[in-house]
Amino acid sequence: MVTVDNVNLDVLELIFSHLAGNDLPSVALVSRAFFAAVIPRLYSVLLFCLSQAKRYPGVMSPFAAIAVHPEFAIHVRHVDIRALPSVKDQFNPKFLIECTRALALCHNLTSFQCSVNAFPPFISVLQKKDCLRDLRINANLTTEQCSKMVGGAAQIRHLTLDFACWNVMDLLPRWAGAIQSSLTTLTIFMANELNETVLESALEQLPNLLGLHVIGCTKVDHVSILSLVHHTPNLTALSMATGDSSRALPTPAASLANLVHLALDMRFQNQAPAFLGGGTSAASVVLTSIFTHIAASSPSLTSFILKYPDRQTPPTIAPTFVQQQLIGAHGRTLKTIALIDCYAEMDVISAICGSCVGLERLEVMIPARDSKLFTAALSNSSTLRLLVDSNALNTQHPRRSGPNLTHDSLKQMFATVASLTKVVGGDRRVWTRRRDVHASDFTVGVEHKPTVHSAAIHWFMPRE
Incomplete structure (x- = not known):
């Protein structure tokens, strides 16, 4: 019988490579096997x-x-x-x-x-x-x-x-x-x-x-x-x-x-x-x-x-x-x-x-108004995967970086632009398309979570 303690360490490390932030120390507390597998990534x-x-x-x-x-x-x-x-x-x-x-x-x-x-x-x-x-x-x-x-x-x-x-x-x-x-x-x-x-x-x-x-x-x-x-x-x-x-x-x-x-x-x-x-x-x-x-x-x-x-x-x-x-x-x-x-x-x-x-x-x-026209413009692309509001990079005038995306506008955007999988708003929230386990295709639902502005990469460097 396969248990947590006898799962191959390499397999656990591969699984935990998809975790980040507070999830890693939390997983490390589950068992000794999890602890050993998390440590390399936690301290990397x-x-x-x-x-x-x-x-x-x-x-x-x-x-x-x-x-x-x-x-x-x-x-x-x-x-x-x-x-x-x-x-x-x-x-x-x-x-x-x-x-x-x-x-x-x-x-x-x-x-x-x-x-x-x-x-x-x-x-x-x-x-x-x-x-x-x-x-x-x-x-x-x-x-x-x-x-x-x-x-x-x-x-x-x-x-x-x-x-x-x-x-x-x-x-x-x-x-x-x-x-x-x-x-x-x-x-x-x-x-x-x-x-x-x-x-x-x-x-x-x-x-x-x-x-x-x-x-x-x-x-x-x-x-x-x-x-x-x-x-x-x-x-x-x-x-x-x-x-x-x-x-x-x-x-x-x-x-x-x-x-x-x-x-x-x-x-x-x-x-x-x-x-x-x-x-x-x-x-x-x-x-x-x-x-x-x-x-x-x-x-x-x-x-x-x-x-x-x-x-x-x-x-x-x-x-x-x-x-x-x-x-x-x-x-x-x-x-x-x-x-x-x-x-x-x-x-x-x-x-x-x-x-x-x-x-x-x-x-x-991303314009605060005319979201329908903006979405229609984006729909001309069949390859666009990531949309970033450049206001998220603006630290000197935060009033221009307010929340200009609503749940309804994001639903419409994901539904219209089929290739789009992620949107980073001006308020630095990340909205992602997710798959409904009860549906055969992507739904128009999104999840949003706060993201911390990163100073690790200069704005002019090539994007990953």
Whole structure:
């Protein structure tokens, strides 16, 4: 007779791989067999966020748990620190000690993220991690601290530097040279000290780079990036911020034949137009020039993200850009389109859904009204699986992110768009289509649950 205790451990681990959150510790309490099967997944990711920091030390941190049970450290693969508890305006020293001691035990660590300006205490312990492949840090470091990082973690594949200071940017070429054999993705976010000369010195040493994302660096715009990508001919993903529309792009255009993901952060010195991508506005000139420039390589984009500076009154995407530049050149290959902090009118949504024959994910501002027209526009797609209200990414103006989806409108949407399986609302609730066990097909019923905004992935990175 098969019981819980004699079920193969591999089978249990496979079952529990579909669980997450509070379900995992709950299952671990059922029996010793369940406990043994849950532990590898339960400790695979050590996440510490603001809600945990507020309750510390009343609630034990995952790092303290590792220190108490060092045998669990072998399962840790990813560490994500998004907040730190503080004492008298300083980071809690007890917590930092717990973290460093736990990290010293995690010899199989492959990914480390620290989005808080508190990375220096972890430098020494990370230098000894031979398995570390993915590193994202708040790079406000001294020259000595940065030099230690350059000397360690030589097998980094994905490097993300947030808010990097001039010390880090000064050593960026040296760092790139140290990890050139392994690095495939370089992301630099909000580094005002980065300039074209430093970036070129780094990219010269990275001919095999596959992903380049430079966003929020005021001295490096799309002209700078497109002038340097000849050093990285194998790029498959590119993110950049736009600049002055009067600057000419380099000729001849560098080859971007392998490019499949493009993200643009629309930034202009002057007041932006009401329409983005139409007429003779600065936005139109830049968008047209970029797409014309990359067209020389004939890339087949599968993912496109466009973000406009967050304002009270977002601009509207003009049909001209969508029809001629986006759909006209890439409609047959695009699977993901994200239009953030800008409106797309019904004819634009209809054109995207009707012309992008492989569209699977769409991120747009879902209108609070005219849900029937919006649903009708979506029905032009037979492949759309995921709809995301881009208001969910808006943290500066939450009043624009209120609940604009009702149960009735979701029922109608799922019934009309047969391929749609999930909708993420502006209030960050997730609505999913579910199958009724008493029915032969999907019903129009939905379930909704709160979802936590994730800071783990930048908005401009390729979607999963």
